Amino acid sequence: MSTPRLYLDQPLEEGREVPATSAQAHYLGGVMRRAPGDAVLLFNGRDGEWEARIAALRKDRCLVRPERRTRAQEVAPATRLLVTAVKRDAMDWMAEKATELGIGAIQPVLTRRSITDRVNTGRLSSIAQEAAEQCGRLTVPAIAPAAPLHAVLDAWDGTPLLVGDERRESPPLAALAQGLPVGPWAWLVGPEGGFERAELDDLRRRAFVSTVSLGPRILRAETAAVAGLAVLQALAGDWNTT
Structure with a gap:
Protein backbone atom coordinates (compact mmCIF):
# COMPACT_ATOMS: atom_id res chain seq x y z
CA MET A 1 0.00 0.00 0.00
CA SER A 2 1.56 3.28 -1.10
CA THR A 3 2.11 6.07 1.40
CA PRO A 4 0.12 9.27 0.63
CA ARG A 5 2.30 12.29 -0.07
CA LEU A 6 1.12 15.81 0.70
CA TYR A 7 2.35 19.35 0.07
CA LEU A 8 1.71 21.62 3.06
CA ASP A 9 2.49 25.32 3.16
CA GLN A 10 3.53 25.00 6.80
CA PRO A 11 6.89 24.76 8.59
CA LEU A 12 7.86 21.13 9.11
CA GLU A 13 9.81 20.00 12.18
CA GLU A 14 9.95 16.92 14.33
CA GLY A 15 6.98 16.52 16.65
CA ARG A 16 5.20 19.74 15.66
CA GLU A 17 1.63 18.95 14.57
CA VAL A 18 0.43 20.87 11.52
CA PRO A 19 -2.99 21.03 9.86
CA ALA A 20 -3.70 19.65 6.43
CA THR A 21 -6.28 21.33 4.21
CA SER A 22 -9.91 20.23 4.19
CA ALA A 23 -9.40 18.77 0.71
CA GLN A 24 -6.40 16.78 1.94
CA ALA A 25 -8.41 15.56 4.94
CA HIS A 26 -11.11 14.30 2.58
CA TYR A 27 -8.47 12.68 0.37
CA LEU A 28 -6.85 10.85 3.28
CA GLY A 29 -10.04 9.70 4.93
CA GLY A 30 -12.56 9.39 2.12
CA VAL A 31 -10.37 8.37 -0.81
CA MET A 32 -7.33 6.67 0.70
CA ARG A 33 -9.22 5.25 3.73
CA ARG A 34 -6.48 6.25 6.15
CA ALA A 35 -6.91 6.67 9.89
CA PRO A 36 -5.05 8.23 12.83
CA GLY A 37 -1.66 6.58 13.26
CA ASP A 38 -1.21 5.86 9.56
CA ALA A 39 1.90 7.07 7.73
CA VAL A 40 2.08 10.00 5.32
CA LEU A 41 4.92 11.86 3.60
CA LEU A 42 5.08 15.65 3.79
CA PHE A 43 6.97 18.40 1.96
CA ASN A 44 6.66 22.17 1.76
CA GLY A 45 9.31 23.26 -0.74
CA ARG A 46 11.59 24.49 2.06
CA ASP A 47 12.26 21.84 4.69
CA GLY A 48 12.79 18.66 2.69
CA GLU A 49 10.59 15.57 2.87
CA TRP A 50 9.33 14.13 6.16
CA GLU A 51 7.88 10.87 7.34
CA ALA A 52 4.81 11.70 9.42
CA ARG A 53 1.78 10.19 11.12
CA ILE A 54 -1.85 11.24 11.05
CA ALA A 55 -2.51 12.62 14.52
CA ALA A 56 -6.22 13.34 14.08
CA LEU A 57 -8.65 12.91 11.19
CA ARG A 58 -12.27 13.82 10.68
CA LYS A 59 -14.27 14.64 7.55
CA ASP A 60 -12.68 17.99 6.77
CA ARG A 61 -10.02 18.27 9.45
CA CYS A 62 -6.66 16.60 9.76
CA LEU A 63 -3.56 17.04 11.87
CA VAL A 64 -0.28 15.41 10.89
CA ARG A 65 2.85 15.02 13.01
CA PRO A 66 6.27 15.02 11.29
CA GLU A 67 8.59 12.42 12.81
CA ARG A 68 11.75 12.17 10.72
CA ARG A 69 13.21 14.01 7.75
CA THR A 70 14.01 11.53 5.00
CA ARG A 71 15.27 13.83 2.24
CA ALA A 72 17.09 17.15 2.41
CA GLN A 73 15.61 20.07 0.56
CA GLU A 74 16.69 20.41 -3.08
CA VAL A 75 17.26 23.72 -4.84
CA ALA A 76 14.29 24.81 -6.91
CA PRO A 77 14.97 24.31 -10.65
CA ALA A 78 16.00 27.48 -12.50
CA THR A 79 14.21 26.41 -15.68
Whole structure:
Protein backbone atom coordinates (compact mmCIF):
# COMPACT_ATOMS: atom_id res chain seq x y z
CA MET A 1 0.00 0.00 0.00
CA SER A 2 1.56 3.28 -1.10
CA THR A 3 2.11 6.07 1.40
CA PRO A 4 0.12 9.27 0.63
CA ARG A 5 2.30 12.29 -0.07
CA LEU A 6 1.12 15.81 0.70
CA TYR A 7 2.35 19.35 0.07
CA LEU A 8 1.71 21.62 3.06
CA ASP A 9 2.49 25.32 3.16
CA GLN A 10 3.53 25.00 6.80
CA PRO A 11 6.89 24.76 8.59
CA LEU A 12 7.86 21.13 9.11
CA GLU A 13 9.81 20.00 12.18
CA GLU A 14 9.95 16.92 14.33
CA GLY A 15 6.98 16.52 16.65
CA ARG A 16 5.20 19.74 15.66
CA GLU A 17 1.63 18.95 14.57
CA VAL A 18 0.43 20.87 11.52
CA PRO A 19 -2.99 21.03 9.86
CA ALA A 20 -3.70 19.65 6.43
CA THR A 21 -6.28 21.33 4.21
CA SER A 22 -9.91 20.23 4.19
CA ALA A 23 -9.40 18.77 0.71
CA GLN A 24 -6.40 16.78 1.94
CA ALA A 25 -8.41 15.56 4.94
CA HIS A 26 -11.11 14.30 2.58
CA TYR A 27 -8.47 12.68 0.37
CA LEU A 28 -6.85 10.85 3.28
CA GLY A 29 -10.04 9.70 4.93
CA GLY A 30 -12.56 9.39 2.12
CA VAL A 31 -10.37 8.37 -0.81
CA MET A 32 -7.33 6.67 0.70
CA ARG A 33 -9.22 5.25 3.73
CA ARG A 34 -6.48 6.25 6.15
CA ALA A 35 -6.91 6.67 9.89
CA PRO A 36 -5.05 8.23 12.83
CA GLY A 37 -1.66 6.58 13.26
CA ASP A 38 -1.21 5.86 9.56
CA ALA A 39 1.90 7.07 7.73
CA VAL A 40 2.08 10.00 5.32
CA LEU A 41 4.92 11.86 3.60
CA LEU A 42 5.08 15.65 3.79
CA PHE A 43 6.97 18.40 1.96
CA ASN A 44 6.66 22.17 1.76
CA GLY A 45 9.31 23.26 -0.74
CA ARG A 46 11.59 24.49 2.06
CA ASP A 47 12.26 21.84 4.69
CA GLY A 48 12.79 18.66 2.69
CA GLU A 49 10.59 15.57 2.87
CA TRP A 50 9.33 14.13 6.16
CA GLU A 51 7.88 10.87 7.34
CA ALA A 52 4.81 11.70 9.42
CA ARG A 53 1.78 10.19 11.12
CA ILE A 54 -1.85 11.24 11.05
CA ALA A 55 -2.51 12.62 14.52
CA ALA A 56 -6.22 13.34 14.08
CA LEU A 57 -8.65 12.91 11.19
CA ARG A 58 -12.27 13.82 10.68
CA LYS A 59 -14.27 14.64 7.55
CA ASP A 60 -12.68 17.99 6.77
CA ARG A 61 -10.02 18.27 9.45
CA CYS A 62 -6.66 16.60 9.76
CA LEU A 63 -3.56 17.04 11.87
CA VAL A 64 -0.28 15.41 10.89
CA ARG A 65 2.85 15.02 13.01
CA PRO A 66 6.27 15.02 11.29
CA GLU A 67 8.59 12.42 12.81
CA ARG A 68 11.75 12.17 10.72
CA ARG A 69 13.21 14.01 7.75
CA THR A 70 14.01 11.53 5.00
CA ARG A 71 15.27 13.83 2.24
CA ALA A 72 17.09 17.15 2.41
CA GLN A 73 15.61 20.07 0.56
CA GLU A 74 16.69 20.41 -3.08
CA VAL A 75 17.26 23.72 -4.84
CA ALA A 76 14.29 24.81 -6.91
CA PRO A 77 14.97 24.31 -10.65
CA ALA A 78 16.00 27.48 -12.50
CA THR A 79 14.21 26.41 -15.68
CA ARG A 80 11.05 28.02 -17.05
CA LEU A 81 8.24 27.20 -19.45
CA LEU A 82 6.61 30.08 -21.30
CA VAL A 83 3.45 29.04 -23.06
CA THR A 84 0.82 31.00 -24.92
CA ALA A 85 -2.56 30.84 -23.23
CA VAL A 86 -4.67 28.10 -24.81
CA LYS A 87 -7.87 26.25 -23.84
CA ARG A 88 -8.26 25.20 -20.22
CA ASP A 89 -7.82 21.45 -20.68
CA ALA A 90 -4.60 21.97 -22.63
CA MET A 91 -3.26 24.43 -20.05
CA ASP A 92 -4.08 22.00 -17.24
CA TRP A 93 -2.30 19.16 -19.02
CA MET A 94 0.79 21.26 -19.70
CA ALA A 95 1.01 22.37 -16.06
CA GLU A 96 0.81 18.74 -14.90
CA LYS A 97 3.39 17.42 -17.36
CA ALA A 98 5.78 20.35 -16.96
CA THR A 99 5.75 19.69 -13.21
CA GLU A 100 6.51 16.02 -13.76
CA LEU A 101 9.35 16.99 -16.10
CA GLY A 102 10.93 19.16 -13.40
CA ILE A 103 10.29 22.70 -14.65
CA GLY A 104 10.86 25.44 -12.10
CA ALA A 105 8.29 28.02 -13.19
CA ILE A 106 5.46 28.39 -15.68
CA GLN A 107 4.69 31.73 -17.33
CA PRO A 108 1.52 31.99 -19.45
CA VAL A 109 1.90 34.63 -22.15
CA LEU A 110 -0.58 36.43 -24.39
CA THR A 111 0.12 36.76 -28.11
CA ARG A 112 -1.81 38.12 -31.07
CA ARG A 113 -3.23 34.69 -31.88
CA SER A 114 -4.00 33.67 -28.30
CA ILE A 115 -7.45 32.14 -28.18
CA THR A 116 -8.07 33.37 -24.63
CA ASP A 117 -6.91 36.23 -22.45
CA ARG A 118 -7.82 34.56 -19.18
CA VAL A 119 -5.73 32.04 -17.30
CA ASN A 120 -6.84 30.58 -13.98
CA THR A 121 -3.49 30.60 -12.21
CA GLY A 122 -5.04 29.30 -8.98
CA ARG A 123 -6.26 26.21 -10.80
CA LEU A 124 -2.87 25.70 -12.46
CA SER A 125 -1.14 26.03 -9.09
CA SER A 126 -3.38 23.31 -7.64
CA ILE A 127 -2.66 21.03 -10.59
CA ALA A 128 1.09 21.64 -10.24
CA GLN A 129 0.90 20.89 -6.52
CA GLU A 130 -0.92 17.59 -7.08
CA ALA A 131 1.56 16.62 -9.78
CA ALA A 132 4.49 17.41 -7.46
CA GLU A 133 2.92 15.24 -4.75
CA GLN A 134 2.61 12.33 -7.19
CA CYS A 135 5.99 12.54 -8.92
CA GLY A 136 8.19 12.83 -5.84
CA ARG A 137 9.74 16.25 -6.38
CA LEU A 138 10.37 18.53 -3.39
CA THR A 139 9.31 21.80 -4.98
CA VAL A 140 6.19 23.04 -6.74
CA PRO A 141 6.59 25.18 -9.88
CA ALA A 142 5.75 28.85 -9.49
CA ILE A 143 2.83 29.91 -11.70
CA ALA A 144 3.13 33.51 -12.88
CA PRO A 145 0.14 35.66 -13.87
CA ALA A 146 -0.52 35.74 -17.61
CA ALA A 147 1.14 38.71 -19.29
CA PRO A 148 1.63 40.01 -22.86
CA LEU A 149 4.60 38.39 -24.56
CA HIS A 150 6.31 41.72 -25.27
CA ALA A 151 6.07 42.71 -21.59
CA VAL A 152 7.63 39.42 -20.46
CA LEU A 153 10.44 39.82 -22.99
CA ASP A 154 11.08 43.46 -22.04
CA ALA A 155 11.52 42.42 -18.40
CA TRP A 156 13.63 39.33 -19.20
CA ASP A 157 16.77 38.67 -17.14
CA GLY A 158 18.97 37.35 -19.94
CA THR A 159 18.42 33.63 -19.33
CA PRO A 160 18.74 31.72 -22.64
CA LEU A 161 15.27 31.47 -24.17
CA LEU A 162 14.62 28.83 -26.83
CA VAL A 163 11.54 29.44 -28.97
CA GLY A 164 9.68 26.90 -31.08
CA ASP A 165 9.56 28.03 -34.72
CA GLU A 166 6.67 26.25 -36.41
CA ARG A 167 7.84 27.51 -39.83
CA ARG A 168 10.88 25.24 -39.51
CA GLU A 169 13.25 28.00 -40.57
CA SER A 170 15.54 27.39 -37.59
CA PRO A 171 18.05 24.71 -36.53
CA PRO A 172 16.80 21.62 -34.66
CA LEU A 173 16.16 22.01 -30.95
CA ALA A 174 18.50 19.13 -30.10
CA ALA A 175 21.41 20.81 -31.90
CA LEU A 176 21.13 23.96 -29.79
CA ALA A 177 20.26 22.16 -26.57
CA GLN A 178 23.51 20.20 -26.69
CA GLY A 179 25.42 23.47 -26.50
CA LEU A 180 23.55 24.86 -23.51
CA PRO A 181 25.03 24.80 -20.01
CA VAL A 182 22.96 22.79 -17.53
CA GLY A 183 20.27 25.31 -16.48
CA PRO A 184 19.04 27.92 -16.27
CA TRP A 185 17.14 28.03 -19.55
CA ALA A 186 13.60 28.69 -20.71
CA TRP A 187 11.35 27.22 -23.38
CA LEU A 188 8.63 29.17 -25.23
CA VAL A 189 5.93 27.73 -27.47
CA GLY A 190 3.38 29.73 -29.44
CA PRO A 191 -0.37 29.55 -29.88
CA GLU A 192 -2.50 27.49 -32.22
CA GLY A 193 -1.69 28.93 -35.64
CA GLY A 194 1.79 29.96 -34.51
CA PHE A 195 3.38 33.31 -33.86
CA GLU A 196 2.73 36.14 -36.27
CA ARG A 197 5.70 37.13 -38.40
CA ALA A 198 6.14 40.40 -36.49
CA GLU A 199 6.29 38.48 -33.21
CA LEU A 200 8.93 36.11 -34.54
CA ASP A 201 10.93 39.04 -35.88
CA ASP A 202 10.78 40.71 -32.46
CA LEU A 203 11.90 37.50 -30.77
CA ARG A 204 14.83 37.07 -33.12
CA ARG A 205 16.05 40.59 -32.39
CA ARG A 206 16.52 39.75 -28.74
CA ALA A 207 20.07 38.68 -27.90
CA PHE A 208 18.93 36.03 -25.40
CA VAL A 209 16.55 34.29 -27.87
CA SER A 210 17.30 31.32 -30.14
CA THR A 211 14.55 30.03 -32.41
CA VAL A 212 14.52 26.28 -32.98
CA SER A 213 12.64 23.67 -35.00
CA LEU A 214 10.80 20.67 -33.59
CA GLY A 215 10.95 18.66 -36.77
CA PRO A 216 8.90 18.12 -39.91
CA ARG A 217 5.44 17.77 -38.33
CA ILE A 218 3.03 20.40 -37.05
CA LEU A 219 2.53 19.95 -33.32
CA ARG A 220 -0.24 21.15 -31.07
CA ALA A 221 0.90 23.75 -28.54
CA GLU A 222 0.71 21.35 -25.61
CA THR A 223 2.61 18.65 -27.52
CA ALA A 224 5.34 21.11 -28.48
CA ALA A 225 5.64 22.29 -24.88
CA VAL A 226 6.13 18.81 -23.44
CA ALA A 227 8.27 17.48 -26.31
CA GLY A 228 10.58 20.46 -26.05
CA LEU A 229 10.94 20.13 -22.30
CA ALA A 230 11.82 16.46 -22.65
CA VAL A 231 14.59 17.24 -25.14
CA LEU A 232 15.95 20.07 -22.99
CA GLN A 233 15.89 18.01 -19.80
CA ALA A 234 17.70 15.16 -21.53
CA LEU A 235 20.40 17.33 -23.09
CA ALA A 236 20.72 20.36 -20.80
CA GLY A 237 18.71 19.50 -17.70
CA ASP A 238 18.68 17.24 -14.68
CA TRP A 239 18.05 13.91 -16.43
CA ASN A 240 21.81 13.33 -16.45
CA THR A 241 22.31 14.06 -12.76
CA THR A 242 22.28 11.50 -9.96
